[in-house]
Amino acid sequence: MDALLRDHLVSVVVFLPLAGAVLLLLLPRSAASAARNIAFGVSVLDLIVSVPLWTRFLVGVPGFQLRERIDWIPQLGITYNVGLDGISLLLVMLTTVLTPVSLLFSLTHVEKEVRGYSVAFLVLETGMLGSLVALDLALFYVFWEVMLVPMYFIIGIWGGPRRIYASMKFFLFTMSGSLLMFLAILFVAIRHHTATGAWSFALEDLTRMTFTGRVETYLFLAFALAFAIKVPVFPLHTWLPDAHTEAPTAGSIILAGVMLKLGAYGYLRFALPLFPDAAMRFAPWLGVLGVIGVIYGAMVAYAQHDMKRLVAYSSVSHLGLVVIGIGAFTTMSLSGSILQMVNHGLSTGALFLLVGVLYERRHTRELDAYGGIAAVVPVTTALFLIATLSSIGLPGLNGFVGEFTILLGTWLSPHRWWSAAAATGVILSAIYMLTLVQRVFWNPLVVEENRKLTDVRPSEFVAAATLVVLMVWIGVRPNDVLDRIRPAVESLQKSVAARQVALHESARPEISEVRR
């Protein structure tokens, strides 16, 4: 056991939820409460097991750590190849925190097909974690697909009234992106085989290849599209409001908290290192789309009268900022973007959770159905307010540090105006979020049913308070996180810069070749 945890910690963290899912399938279908408790217990166990990832991770060391590598399909050079750098570490921790938080909420609020629901969540967790640690493109693709399917079911089965439409939209958007990516992965691997005579899907091998001209552009676009849909980048975002609105609360938390980040993560992990030249050529587009996303998402959020839809559009706005930071490509802006992925997971996770708390009691998310409930549910209100403040970037909480470093880092890039334009987000976010607070928690209490609202239950409180604690921690001690991000960001920048120099020094032929 000790050896397993010592040498295969990453795998244990990744596959523990899957093992839990298998265990659940052995239960009778009707064993709802056992399924609930087991799923929650497994996710908590996974969180506990993942803590040593954080403590054993060496701060300040570039490259991947805690690596494991086993041949999987040697005929095709596919390996089970996993490891962590600062970027994946953070998102892995975010996943292992948010999954038990969502399952804790689900403990009391899911009645239908509990076993199936629990299985879906645990498989989903393995899919997400696997995507975040995979260093082999074939492995990554498997995890990526494993992640999509349970979410499709979670929306389609346990969702709201328009769940079929929403899940279909979600599926079509993401599938069309990932199919293109799949083709691109195959293409790159075949090129590698042609050039070297050996099969490999390992990121390290494939990044040694150099693609130029139109080939690189097409390959890059295939990857970028898959990730852009996931983020989502304007104008590919319209699946998101529907998916969020119809998904059950826990599904929204995971969808916004982790899955959207996988778009940006995939871009940083794969698209950029594989196709640095094209990535740099398209960076200005990315920045511009990010700026549009920030402003557009915020304005559309303001027009919403469904709380969940409002928070969903706010995600479009927040992730626009993340995209800008990636497009600007300075150490500060990239680090800020990665931090902001975590921040958004915490704040939006908490917002969806608390909207869920209200929804479970009143079965409506219309802003106008509420009003003046701050005195009735003071604890919910306080938690919601803190999540709001985190979301709108109040200094002292986590959101500010991410926002500030992205904007300042972008200001220091050649694209100063992106920063200036995106900084209007500080005004816009205050407008739509405080309008939500005012219309739901403040104002006169006119709807009589709201007088009977009950405040958060202990389980709901623990779930939300966990996120609040993390918001304060990152807000006050951001260096704990930034120190872990920096080496990863710097080595990413270095590798891209080196590749670009090499590329421009020797005018290379159109077709790929391998540099050693």
Next chain:
Amino acid sequence: MTTPPLWLIPAIPLVGFALNGLLGTKLGKSFVSAVGVGAAGLTTVVAYARLIPFVGGNHQPVVEPVASWIALAGLSIDISFRLDPLSALMLSFVTFVAFLIHVYSIGYMHHEATNAGYARFFAYLNLFLFAMLTLVLAESFLLMFVGWEGVGLCSYLLIGYYFEADYAAAAGRKAFVVNRIGDFGFLLGMFGLFAAFGSLNYSEVFWKAAQDPARFAPALGAICLCLFVGAMGKSAQVPLYVWLPDAMAGPTPVSALIHAATMVTAGVYMVARCNVLFRLAPEVMVFVAAIGCFTALFAGIIAVAQNDLKKVLAYSTISQLGYMFLACGVGAFGVGMFHVMTHACFKACLFLGAGSVMHAMSGDLDVRHMGGLRGKLRITYATFLVATLAIAGIPPLAGFFSKDAILSAAFDAPGAGKVLWAVGLATAGLTAFYMFRVVSLTFFGRFRGTAEQAHHIHESPSSMTVPLIVLAFLSIGVGFVGLPPVFGARADLIGPFLAPIFAPIAGHEGAREALPHATEWLLMAVSVAVAASGLMLAWQWYVKQEGRPAERLAAAMPGVYALVAEKFRVDEDYDFLFVRPFNRLSHFLWKVVDVLIIDGILNASAFLVELSGDFLRFVQTGNVRNYALTFFLGLIALLLFVAGAM
């Protein structure tokens, strides 16, 4: 006794906030009062334990780093506090006035129905104090911004304290959003600073700027303009002043502490803090002076026609803040800060007095319903009168010295200085008039309220009157620290104390010649005469003739009167120009761009969708067991595949 560290000063109220926020509701009102007032008192004691040796010593700036906050790619922000003459000045009155207002709040909030509400109030008040003290003591722009946004948050929460009233809820949101417009400027200013100086620490930025003015001056125009936009938001200057009158929806101690004495002066403090930068951007200085001067006059005019006691005081605050920026704009930063300090004393006194009146009037603030209250509210009346004389600029009260210093600095300024002086003088006359108008309407004449109100009128408890008395004495005395030069070269204490902060930039600007004493005396005589005429006129119109001349004037010019009474309809114009177009645009983006265009295009590719739909309908049986089974089989296949491969 060992010297307490600076970080303790903001930390104490933060602990108070945490205690009251977490436990206050359960432990009841006396616990809450003890913690809330205790924290404010203790932090005042600690602050003075640092201030007294500092003022008595050699005034050398002290910087005390606590920890690194953000360290990333050249950006290095410490949590680090700074005690220098400027922060010392702010610290001296922020802590003390805050303590008095905390004490006052015990009496004022006594009638609060629930423990939860009472705890929330004191928790927010302590949180405010934490943020304000962070703002004041910060050693970097970014840490100042932490306090800056923090005070904005508390302002928002406390304006919306009576959140079940829709006007209070809306006013809180408005305050936050308008302040965020200013903060947008502050942020861009910081980006510019970091790009130019590679740092956001005061010592480094100001030192570099002063060392090499020629190098940095070109960038500083835009930077200072952005920073000043931040100041305009926080300190309620035209065109961003609109949130402050609405902010009166908050409880009166909040209006006194946050929206008069401390927070709203943060913009002035920031500009004074950045004086090195502003002095290298003379065109921005002109802009600062112009905005300040215009705001002073504009808000003063509006105040004349308001009937809500707190609204009059709110516009008066905006107007006085304009004075402070006027001073900064003509380069008299120290004088501006002097007015910040005197204003904190008399304006806090006025607001608390208004709160006491409101208490007596069963919550009514309309001066048309008051009258003759001086008989029953003797202490409130006396202290309100003293503070009124102080703000009106009657010698030798505090406001006289600071206002006179501003006016003579404006008179002395090159360029349009005489115009600024004339407008400032006119505003001084207006100030005296509108303040004595409300004194007359409130405390003189006969009572015009309902019989029920008359029955209830009573003087406030001592927890409220004692702070009033203390503040009244401060309104009398605090001006003597800044006597004008005519009283002798060493009569002015505050100017030399602050001088190191505003030291001339070598080779950039020469020392300005002081006004001749004769001119000085003349200016003083003129401003006293103007203030006295304002008072006399108000006395004549509202006490002697019971408001009839004012009514006649209003009737003679109904259009003008309505325009002023309706505050030049600026809110309505903003609504028309910004709010409604914004609403329409956001709705358009949603319904047309998102739903119609983007989703429309997607749905138009119907072929693909339908095909996949058919496929999915075939797969989707709706039976979870089947899904699970498929999952499981797939997984087993995968695992077998892996095993086989290995």
